[in-house]
Amino acid sequence: MAESTWRFTNELGQPYFIGLFHGDKDGHLVVHCNSKVMLIDFNVNDSKTYSFFIEEELCEISVNRSEEGFSYSCQINLEVDTPKNRFRKSHVEAEYKSYRQAGWIAGGLFLFLILLTLFLKSINFHRI
Template sequence: MGQQVWNMDSVTGDHYTVGLYHGEDSGNVVLYMNNEVFLIDFHILDDKNYHFYVGHEFMCLSIMRKNEEYFYDLQVDRDTPTPLNTAIRKSESSDEKLLLTGMIVASILLLALFIYNCYVRYIF
């Protein structure tokens, strides 16, 4: 029987334990979070993905079969347009715009100093 446990903290600081039991012969899958079962699936003998929330984050649990062995992977799904992912993208976009504005202002100041320096040398 394949078993896997992941411990994680959400963006709000709450602790979560996500666990998986997978009967490799029967293919039966049980997923639980903080000792509460939230998904049961039967006859999973090939690759399969499950999506669910852990706190505010949207997760993707993958079951992969390679050479008669099963591998399990739990990742944060950053591609799906959830409210948290949308807010993160908006924040990143805002940060990029602020950085670009700062670089433009710094370039203008450097150019102004260079022109002033050339002007002062020419006059004196």
Template structure:
């Protein structure tokens, strides 16, 4: 006599034992839920299934014949049209709608933030160019090149009133490491730097304007 048991977790965390007894020789079958016998059947020697409710949940026990052996399965049926399954599908659709709305709102917020930051960066760059064009003072700066694989990190240093300033690093591919009409950039190369006197950290380097010393170095390379 085969005996199989399962546990169905009902509302409130209540455990409901589910089990069956099945004679593999005569086919006598008994299914019980908790302390209640729900099904008695005879001569069950081939694949078969039985359905029953636990509370409002439609459950199924399946017997599956595979050669000389019988396998037993306990399943919760969430596809058949029952009041609980209809309510479950309605909740799932509501959850999907809320999830989609949340994703749309998230995408809109992120997109708005990116657009705002891009506009802010563009506005700051334009404002810096205007300040340097109107009030900029020229000096000389030296390029710093740090090679990292196919890209190089480029920055420059310059001195204002005996104080040294270093620009932020800019990653450039090798194809852009040659200024227009010039030689490949190397550490120590000297170019004109324009800075804003009230805030010397605001600056730009003009790679098209090498210093006289740099021109002499180019001729020697």
């Protein structure tokens, strides 16, 4: 029997332990999170992907069949349209906008200082 485990930690530091059992002969598959069964599927003999939520994160478990046997992966889907991913995207865009605004302000201040320096030098040259 194949077994895989993963650890996911939320933003507050709470750990989630995800486990997968996949029968060699019958292909029965069980996925659990913190000892709670999340899904069961029977006769899994080909590649397949399963999705479930851990809090607000969409977790995807992939079962991939190859000539050597099966391989397993577990990832958080950051692309699909969920409230959490919309929140992330809006904050990334807002952060980019604030960096861009800060760049314009810094550039304007730098240009102002250069012009002020040139102006003050021109006044000093006329006094001499």
